[in-house]
Amino acid sequence: MSAQPPVRARILDAAALLFYTEGIRAVSADRIIAAAGTTKVTFYRHFRTKEDLVVAYLRAQSERIRAAAGNLDPDPCTGLLELATAMGEETCVPGFRGCPFINAAAEFPDAGSPVRTVVREHRNWLHAQVRGRLEQLGALNPDTLADQLLMLRDGAMVHGYVADPAGVTDALISGGRAILEHALS
Incomplete structure (x- = not known):
């Protein structure tokens, strides 16, 4: 079983896919958090906004x-x-x-x-x-x-x-x- 990428990379990967396919403003932070499999606290630790x-x-x-x-x-x-x-x-x-x-x-x-x-x-x-x-x-x-x-x-x-x-x-x-x-x- 391979290790998951670091959480920052997972967040960026999820955001890249969602931003590109759906538009930046159309995608909420909550959707990115769910897609990255992380928590709000962890998300905001890596990206303040x-x-x-x-x-x-x-x-x-x-x-x-x-x-x-x-x-x-x-x-x-x-x-x-x-x-x-x-x-x-x-x-x-x-x-x-x-x-x-x-x-x-x-x-x-x-x-x-x-x-x-x-x-x-x-x-x-x-x-x-x-x-x-x-x-x-x-x-x-x-x-x-x-x-x-x-x-x-x-x-x-x-x-x-x-x-x-x-x-x-x-x-x-x-x-x-x-x-x-x-x-x-």
Whole structure:
């Protein structure tokens, strides 16, 4: 018989599943406590507030994405293609409900909230990853170009959730190529 994961990890795992599938505001702390098989006292010992739990959830998502990005090809063009492919394919995974950061930003409209701070930090990191590769390619305005590619990515994430995700990967890649070809020509 294998040991259960530590209680903090169980709480985070339960929250991640419920937040992503049902929405952050729709899920009560009591539901997370029950799903994690813990008590309120233990829950609040690890997370003083539900917002603290949301911040931890988003940080864990960011760490997962950053770890995966560490495996991208160092060639800027190949790495961007791999990134677009991974993002497009993510929209085809059963149960896909959009980008957890876009979803969290929609549920926490106050730009000063800790949740929005984590969303901003993650998006700044992602922007820097794309901008760095664009700089390697010699783009004249890599910040603007990175913004355009991330807007395309955001649209693909939303489209993959609200419409048929078939073709999202190809559309994301061809749209990105068109932007790059225009900017780099």
